[in-house]
Amino acid sequence: MGSRDRIDLMNALFRIAKKTAENAKKRPLGQILLEMGAITQEQLDEALTKQRAIDATIEPRHIDEAPIVRVINVIVQEAIREKSTLITCRPTNRGLQVDFRIDDRDKVAMLVPMYIHPPLIHGLRKMSGCGQKKRYPQKGSIQFQKDGQTRVLKATFSKTEFGIKAELEIE
Numbered sequence: 001m002g003s004r005d006r007i008d009l010m011n012a013l014f015r016i017a018k019k020t021a022e023n024a025k026k027r028p029l030g031q032i033l034l035e036m037g038a039i040t041q042e043q044l045d046e047a048l049t050k051q052r053a054i055d056a057t058i059e060p061r062h063i064d065e066a067p068i069v070r071v072i073n074v075i076v077q078e079a080i081r082e083k084s085t086l087i088t089c090r091p092t093n094r095g096l097q098v099d100f101r102i103d104d105r106d107k108v109a110m111l112v113p114m115y116i117h118p119p120l121i122h123g124l125r126k127m128s129g130c131g132q133k134k135r136y137p138q139k140g141s142i143q144f145q146k147d148g149q150t151r152v153l154k155a156t157f158s159k160t161e162f163g164i165k166a167e168l169e170i171e
Contacts (some may be wrong), residue, residue, distance in 0.1 A: 082107075084170060087100060121164075
């Protein structure tokens with residue numbers, strides 16, 4: 001077995017073990033691989049040592065630094081600044097249209113390129129706790145701090161002709 005084949009096999013085993021760990025008792029991945037006979041104790045110790053060395057060299061990145069999270073933050077901050085009660089992110093044939101509801105009237109806040117749509121919806125769904133369920137509509141909530149107050153966005157996701165629409169009600 002070549003080096004590349006071993007790496008592919010290990011990656012496949014890691015994926016299987018990760019799924020097993022998530023679905024089972026939340027045991028450490030290394031322990032599951034060890035029990036399956038996929039690796040020896042020496043290999044596990046070596047892998048853990050290498051991972052610790054890698055982790056020590058990587059600077060921790062805060063979640064707020066992710067580009068799509070910054071886009072979401074800008075949209076929410078702008079909506080709050082304009083005293084909006086609802087943010088709607090609707091895919092159209094022209095791009096992703098972001099509307100704010102201000103005094104019971106919808107105002108087109110921005111039109112962004114369509115390539116922003118998938119990561120934006122994915123980020124919002126993940127932040128709201130909806131996960132990757134395929135049933136619609138989905139509902140969730142996002143808590144955030146603004147001016148020392150905890151605010152809540154109630155998120156609803158539904159399918160449209162051009163993709164998934166997100167509605168964020170600001171409370």
